[in-house]
Amino acid sequence: MKFTEEHEWLRVEDDLVVVGITEHAATQLGDLVFVELPEPGKTVAKDDEIVVIESVKAASDIMAPADGEIVEVNEALEGNPALVNEDPLGDGWFFKMKLADMSDMDKMMDEAEYKKFI
Amino acid sequence: MTDLSRTPLHALHVELGAKMVPFAGYEMPVQYPPGVLKEHLHCRAEAGLFDVSHMGQVILRAATGAAADAARALEALVPADLEGLAEGRQRYGLFTQEDGGILDDLMIANKGDHLLLVVNAACKAADIAHLRAKLPSGIAVEPVEDRALLALQGPAAQDAFAAICPDAAGLRFMDVADLDSPYGTLWVSRSGYTGEDGYEISVENAQAEALARALLARPGVAPIGLGARDSLRLEAGLCLYGSDLDVNTTPVEAALEWAMQKARKPGGAREGGFPGAGRILGELRDGAPRRRVGLLPEGRAPMRAGTTLFETETSEAAIGRITSGAYGPSIERPMSMGYLPRDLAEPGRTVYAELRGRRLPVTVSQMPFRPAGYKR
Structure with a gap:
C-alpha cells in the first residue's frame, strides 16, 4: 500500500489501483454525510479534484493521486457515506483507476514514511 | 492560539x-x-x-431600583415590548440601528430589580458601548465578568x-x-x-x-x-448573528416579526420609538423586498453559506444567497437558511442553488426543520 501527502492510500489490484483515504484523514474529517463520486470512464490528471466529501460542518475534495482513468467507483458511499469513517482502508474505498504510468506509485510514500509524515 | x-x-x-x-x-x-x-x-x-x-452577560440597573425603568429605557434600542415583560420572564430581542439593520440579537430577562441581557460574544464590546452611549444616565450598564x-x-x-x-x-x-x-x-x-x-x-x-x-x-x-x-x-430554525443576521438585514427581512410585540408595532400603545422604526414599521405594513426562508435541498449535497440562488435552472441573475447550511443529523438530510425575493419566498416554491457549477433544486420550507421540544 502507498500513501500521498493528501492522505490518500493506493492499493494495487490486478492492473488497477484502488484509492481511499487514510484512517488519520477520516478521523480529522469527522463523520461524513455526503460523497460525490466521478463518472467511471473519466480521464483525470494528478491533483484534479474528483471526489467531493462533506462532514456535518465542512466540504473538502479528494484529488486524483496520479494521471489516469477512473474505472469504477464505490457507489455504496453515495447511500452510506459513513462507510468511510467505519472502514476507511476497506469498504470505505472511493474509486479504482488505471494509472497512465504505474511507476508513479514508486514516488509515493510507503507506510513507514506516511506514519512519519503524519 | x-x-x-x-x-x-x-x-x-x-x-x-x-x-x-x-x-x-x-x-x-x-x-x-x-x-x-x-x-x-x-x-x-x-x-x-x-x-x-x-457570550456576554450584561446587567441593566435603573437608579430607581426598578427593572421596569430599565425596561422602558431599553425599549429605545430594542423593538420589543419590554414594559410588558413580567418579572421572572425572558424574551428574545434585537438591537436595531438607524437604517433598520440588526446590530445584534439578544435575550432580555426581567429579574425584578434589574434586567439581565445575554448578547453574542463577537458583538459584546460593541453592544456594551452602544448601551452606554444611548441609554440615559440613570441606567447603569454592568458587564458581568x-x-x-x-x-x-x-x-x-x-x-x-x-x-x-x-x-x-x-x-x-x-x-x-x-x-x-x-x-x-x-x-x-x-x-x-x-x-x-x-x-x-x-x-x-x-x-x-x-x-x-x-x-x-x-x-x-x-x-x-x-x-x-x-x-x-x-x-431548530434559529438565526446565527453574523451569518443569517447582520447590519444589512432588517427584522422584517429576517422574518423576526415575532420578536416585535403588538405594543411596538403600527397602532400599538408604544408604536415605534426604536432605531430604524421608520423603515421597520413601513416593512411591517408593506412587507420587505426579501425574506429569510428555510431551504431543503432535494439531493443529499449540503448547500452551505455563500451558495448563490437562482430562479430557474438557466436564469442568469442571482436572486438570493444561502446564509447557513449544513447536514441535519436528526432530519437526516441537508438543510439551509437564506434570503429570497418576497414573491419567491412562499413554502413549497422550488428555486435553484449553484453548487460546484451545477444548478440543483431546493425547496422553500417552513422552519423549524425539526419541531421544538420546549416545556411551555
Missing part, C-alpha cells in the same frame, strides 16, 4: 479531549472525541452540556439539573430565576439554542468547573461542542 481568552472551563475541555478552535476571540471546543454528528444526536436523545461562557454561562439542553436536561438544583424543575420555557445550589446562586433560564427543552445557567467563575463536572456525572449528560451547537440551532 495567542491573545485568545479562555473560559473557566478551558482545562475541563482539554481534559475531555476537545478540539479547541478560535471563536469570537475565545479558545472554544468545536467538538469532543465523539464528533459533531454523534454529539448532535446525543443532545436530541439525552442531554448535552455546552460552554457558552464566551465573574460568571460563566453553561447550557444544558435535551430531553434529559430537567432530570439532570433538578438532581442538583430541584427548583429548576418548576420553571417553564422562558422563565428565569435565581436558584440556590451547592455551587452558589445560579441565574437560570429555561431556554436555549437547540430547539430542545433545557436551561442556560449562569454560575460564578470559581464554581463553574465543579458545576459542569456535577452535570456531566448525571445520567445521559455529555459535553457538546460548537460544531453540533450550529447544526442543532439550524434544525
Whole structure:
C-alpha cells in the first residue's frame, strides 16, 4: 500500500489501483454525510479534484493521486457515506483507476514514511 | 492560539479531549472525541452540556431600583415590548440601528430589580458601548465578568439539573430565576439554542468547573461542542448573528416579526420609538423586498453559506444567497437558511442553488426543520 501527502492510500489490484483515504484523514474529517463520486470512464490528471466529501460542518475534495482513468467507483458511499469513517482502508474505498504510468506509485510514500509524515 | 481568552472551563475541555478552535476571540471546543454528528444526536436523545461562557452577560440597573425603568429605557434600542415583560420572564430581542439593520440579537430577562441581557460574544464590546452611549444616565450598564454561562439542553436536561438544583424543575420555557445550589446562586433560564427543552445557567467563575463536572456525572449528560451547537440551532430554525443576521438585514427581512410585540408595532400603545422604526414599521405594513426562508435541498449535497440562488435552472441573475447550511443529523438530510425575493419566498416554491457549477433544486420550507421540544 502507498500513501500521498493528501492522505490518500493506493492499493494495487490486478492492473488497477484502488484509492481511499487514510484512517488519520477520516478521523480529522469527522463523520461524513455526503460523497460525490466521478463518472467511471473519466480521464483525470494528478491533483484534479474528483471526489467531493462533506462532514456535518465542512466540504473538502479528494484529488486524483496520479494521471489516469477512473474505472469504477464505490457507489455504496453515495447511500452510506459513513462507510468511510467505519472502514476507511476497506469498504470505505472511493474509486479504482488505471494509472497512465504505474511507476508513479514508486514516488509515493510507503507506510513507514506516511506514519512519519503524519 | 495567542491573545485568545479562555473560559473557566478551558482545562475541563482539554481534559475531555476537545478540539479547541478560535471563536469570537475565545479558545472554544468545536467538538469532543465523539464528533459533531454523534454529539448532535446525543443532545436530541439525552442531554448535552455546552460552554457558552464566551457570550456576554450584561446587567441593566435603573437608579430607581426598578427593572421596569430599565425596561422602558431599553425599549429605545430594542423593538420589543419590554414594559410588558413580567418579572421572572425572558424574551428574545434585537438591537436595531438607524437604517433598520440588526446590530445584534439578544435575550432580555426581567429579574425584578434589574434586567439581565445575554448578547453574542463577537458583538459584546460593541453592544456594551452602544448601551452606554444611548441609554440615559440613570441606567447603569454592568458587564458581568465573574460568571460563566453553561447550557444544558435535551430531553434529559430537567432530570439532570433538578438532581442538583430541584427548583429548576418548576420553571417553564422562558422563565428565569435565581436558584440556590451547592455551587452558589445560579441565574437560570429555561431556554436555549437547540430547539430542545433545557436551561442556560449562569454560575460564578470559581464554581463553574465543579458545576459542569456535577452535570456531566448525571445520567445521559455529555459535553457538546460548537460544531453540533450550529447544526442543532439550524434544525431548530434559529438565526446565527453574523451569518443569517447582520447590519444589512432588517427584522422584517429576517422574518423576526415575532420578536416585535403588538405594543411596538403600527397602532400599538408604544408604536415605534426604536432605531430604524421608520423603515421597520413601513416593512411591517408593506412587507420587505426579501425574506429569510428555510431551504431543503432535494439531493443529499449540503448547500452551505455563500451558495448563490437562482430562479430557474438557466436564469442568469442571482436572486438570493444561502446564509447557513449544513447536514441535519436528526432530519437526516441537508438543510439551509437564506434570503429570497418576497414573491419567491412562499413554502413549497422550488428555486435553484449553484453548487460546484451545477444548478440543483431546493425547496422553500417552513422552519423549524425539526419541531421544538420546549416545556411551555
